[in-house]
Amino acid sequence: MRLMLIEDDAITRQVVGTVLGNLGYEVETFGDAERALKSHGEAAYDVAIVDWMLPRMDGMEFIRRLRGQLHGEDCVVLVATSKGAPGDLEEALAAGADDYVRKPVNGGLLAVRMKIAARAVEQRRARRAAETAKKAALERLERMRRLESLGNLSRRIAHDLSDMLLAIHASANLARQEEPGSERIGTHLSRIARAASRMSSLGEALVDYAGGDASSARSMSLAHAVDGLEHVLAKLVGDRAKLWIYAPANLPPAHASPTEVRQALIALVTNSLEAVAEEGGEIRVAADVINCNAAYLKSALPADEAVPGRYVYAEVMDNGSGMDAGTRAHAFEPYFSTHAEDRGLGLASVLGIMRGHGGFISIDSKLYEGTAIRLHFPLAAVTDTPTVDRTGSAGRLPTSVVVAEDDSLVREIVEDIVTGAGCACRTAEDERSLVAAMDDDVEAVVLDLALRGSGGVGTLMRLRAERPNLRAVLTGGRGEREVPEDLQRDQKTVFLRKPYMPAELVQALRRAMR
Numbered sequence: 001m002r003l004m005l006i007e008d009d010a011i012t013r014q015v016v017g018t019v020l021g022n023l024g025y026e027v028e029t030f031g032d033a034e035r036a037l038k039s040h041g042e043a044a045y046d047v048a049i050v051d052w053m054l055p056r057m058d059g060m061e062f063i064r065r066l067r068g069q070l071h072g073e074d075c076v077v078l079v080a081t082s083k084g085a086p087g088d089l090e091e092a093l094a095a096g097a098d099d100y101v102r103k104p105v106n107g108g109l110l111a112v113r114m115k116i117a118a119r120a121v122e123q124r125r126a127r128r129a130a131e132t133a134k135k136a137a138l139e140r141l142e143r144m145r146r147l148e149s150l151g152n153l154s155r156r157i158a159h160d161l162s163d164m165l166l167a168i169h170a171s172a173n174l175a176r177q178e179e180p181g182s183e184r185i186g187t188h189l190s191r192i193a194r195a196a197s198r199m200s201s202l203g204e205a206l207v208d209y210a211g212g213d214a215s216s217a218r219s220m221s222l223a224h225a226v227d228g229l230e231h232v233l234a235k236l237v238g239d240r241a242k243l244w245i246y247a248p249a250n251l252p253p254a255h256a257s258p259t260e261v262r263q264a265l266i267a268l269v270t271n272s273l274e275a276v277a278e279e280g281g282e283i284r285v286a287a288d289v290i291n292c293n294a295a296y297l298k299s300a301l302p303a304d305e306a307v308p309g310r311y312v313y314a315e316v317m318d319n320g321s322g323m324d325a326g327t328r329a330h331a332f333e334p335y336f337s338t339h340a341e342d343r344g345l346g347l348a349s350v351l352g353i354m355r356g357h358g359g360f361i362s363i364d365s366k367l368y369e370g371t372a373i374r375l376h377f378p379l380a381a382v383t384d385t386p387t388v389d390r391t392g393s394a395g396r397l398p399t400s401v402v403v404a405e406d407d408s409l410v411r412e413i414v415e416d417i418v419t420g421a422g423c424a425c426r427t428a429e430d431e432r433s434l435v436a437a438m439d440d441d442v443e444a445v446v447l448d449l450a451l452r453g454s455g456g457v458g459t460l461m462r463l464r465a466e467r468p469n470l471r472a473v474l475t476g477g478r479g480e481r482e483v484p485e486d487l488q489r490d491q492k493t494v495f496l497r498k499p500y501m502p503a504e505l506v507q508a509l510r511r512a513m514r
Contacts, residue, residue, distance in 0.1 A: 001121060002043075005029045006036045006050040006062065007080065012105075016049070016080075019107045023114060033062035037069070044071040046121045047114075049101065052081040052092070060095040067096045074124050076117045080105065160202060167195035200499045203477060217257045217357060219380035222287040222314050223247035225261050233269050233285065240273060241281035241318075251289055254312040254377040256357055261314065261377075264350045268316035268373055271347060275320030275371060284317040292376065299362060300376075301332060301351060306360035311376040319370040328365055350375070395513035397506070398443035398471060400424040404434040404459070405448045414446060417502040421509070431459045438463065442470075444512055446505070449476035449483070457484060460493070471512040473505070 003025045007013040013029050020027045028045075030036040033054050040048075048066065052059040059079055066072045079092045082103045092100060098120060101113050175188035226247040237243045265285065272283045289312050290296075300306040323331060332351040354361050358378050365371035401423045405411040411427050418425040424441075428434035431453025434445070445463070449456035456474050464470055469492065474483055477498040487493045496508045 001025055001046045001118060003027050003047040003049070004036055004040065004045045006031075006033055006048065006054065006059075008032065008051060008054050012103075016105050016110070019105070019110060020049075020114070023111055025114065033057040033059070037062065037065055040066060040072070040075070041069055045075055047076045047078070047117050049078045049080055051103075052079055052083065060092065063092075063096040074128060076120045076124070078113060078117060157202065161199070164195040164199050164202075168192050171195070196499070203499065217255055217260075219253040220256055220258055220261070221251065222254050222256070222261070222312050222377065223249050223251045225256075225258060226265070226285055226287045226314060229262060229265055229285070232266070236266065236269060237273060237283060241276045241283050244282065244284040245286070246284070247287035247314075251287060251312055252310075253380040255380040256359075256377045260353045260357070261375075264353050264375055265314060265316065267347065267350050268375075271373075272316055272318035272320060272371065275322070276318050277320065280319075282319050285315070286317070287312065287314045289313070290376070296362075297360070300360040301363070302355050302360060305355070306376070310379055311359070312379060313374045313376045315372060315374045317370065317372040322367045322369045322371055323363075323365040324367045328363055331363065332361070395510050397421055397423055397509055398513055400426075400439075400441045401444050401446060401509065402426045402428055402434060402437050402442050403446045404428040404430075404451050404456075405446075406430060406450065406452050407448075410448075414505065417505050418446070418509075420502070421506045423509070431462075434459060435463070438467075444471035444473065444509060446473045446475065446509075449474055457487065460487075471509075473508045473512055475500070 003020060005013060005017055005020065005027055007016065007029070008031055010031070013031065017027050017029045025047075028039070030039070033050065034057055036048070036050075039045075050059040050062050054062070057065075059081075063077055063079075066075060066077065076099075077097045079097045079100045080103050081088070081092070081100060083089070084102065089100060099113060099116060101110060171188040171191040175185050175192075178185045178188070224247075226245060230245050233245070234243055269283060269285065276283065289310065291310050292306070293308050297306045297308060332347045351361060354375055354377075359376045362374045362376065363371070364373075401418050403411060403414045403418060403425060405414060405427070406429055408429070411429065415425050415427050426437045426442075428437050429452070431451060434447075434451070434453075445460070447456040447460055451459055453459055454462060456476070460470075460472050460474070472493045473496050474487070474493060475496045475498055476483075483493075483495050488495070491514060492512060494508045494512045496505060500508075
């Protein structure tokens with residue numbers, strides 16, 4: 001057991017130190033509190049005996065500072081003092097002392113006090129060990145829960161993809177079997193398009209689940225976002241429930257992506273709509289600002305990521321069936337549902353969006369008493385600036401384009417789109433072949449962000465070192481956050497999220513040529 005003795009009188013320090021050493025303790029002595037604090041910060045002690053009356057920093061100040069250090073709460077502190085009034089001892093206990101020793105120090109009494117201190121040290125060690133074991137057990141349970149959740153997610157995605165791929169393959173084969181000009185060909189193609197659309201929605205939901213695409217986050221008004229959704233939400237709710245919307249206009253701006261705020265609120269209202277009764281159902285959508293302390297954040301999702309502070313929130317409340325504790329614990333897991341038909345990644349995507357924004361979710365729900373879910377967004381910084389307008393006037397199409405895609409099927413399709421728009425087109429499968437295809441007449445490139453070699457961004461930087469005015473359409477499936485901020489602000493570069501429609505690629509090429 002390591003012990004520090006802090007006493008400014010050299011003779012007392014030597015005598016008491018010798019007594020403690022004879023009792024079998026490992027003792028280090030200090031003449032002032034500042035050196036003792038520094039030493040404890042480097043290697044924690046189990047017990048500290050500190051004189052009350054010390055120069056520069058007295059014993060009470062030493063204790064207060066010690067308790068604020070790492071492992072300072074674990075140290076058992078005895079105050080050595082000639083004071084004996086109840087008020088003095090209460091002051092020492094209030095400062096954080098555990099016990100006291102009367103001065104002048106009696107060796108026999110000191111031995112007894114040290115036995116008490118040793119027992120307290122063992123108790124604290126046992127408590128710390130139990131807390132560490134409990135934390136480790138909870139972390140193991142959380143890892144198991146996440147693995148189970150990911151396993152469920154992968155199984156359901158595989159199931160959904162199998163269904164959609166079946167629709168695509170079967171419809172394509174049936175279309176080939178039809179006679180030329182048959183009306184049934186259009187039916188088969190329509191089914192392929194519907195299946196592809198569902199796959200696209202699943203891909204977007206997975207991106208949201210992984211953290212969303214907060215690259216378009218900017219200073220925005222949650223009040224305007226909530227008010228702007230009134231028509232959409234009213235159409236969604238219809239006659240199934242009464243819809244109330246309230247958002248004060250003077251809210252401070254939030255740092256958020258308008259598109260993802262919209263997605264999250266629609267998902268929450270859809271969830272509430274499934275919970276409310278057919279008669280007397282009410283759904284309320286509101287926005288406000290709140291100061292969140294540590295106690296408020298104990299139930300925040302994602303767990304252990306939210307920090308105290310001021311947030312702007314959007315809230316969706318209903319008077320529906322509510323949730324018990326078990327349902328609340330799983331509500332934001334992928335494909336979890338209490339309904340006969342599950343709803344995929346709806347609420348799980350909302351959690352991902354909030355994680356990507358550096359925000360969090362709180363949920364208040366009781367069985368048969370309704371549910372309130374709040375989305376807390378960080379306040380916008382003073383330096384927040386609007387994102388570059390990517391939807392303005394478009395330019396002409398480039399005369400010659402190089403399509404760089406590592407997937408051969410995608411490469412063929414994109415080539416057809418580009419040539420169908422009237423542009424000369426060459427293709428490349430990696431960085432090396434792209435560089436080889438770059439003739440003087442090439443005005444633009446369509447670059448996959450995952451291109452083999454230096455990646456889409458690295459390859460573009462290499463090309464622009466020699467051709468600064470080269471136009472580019474960068475494509476990827478995770479969102480614009482894959483693109484560095486300087487390229488997001490560059491008017492010669494346009495990001496196009498996969499999957500996209502042919503007309504969207506053509507429009508992106510036009511915007512890049514502005």
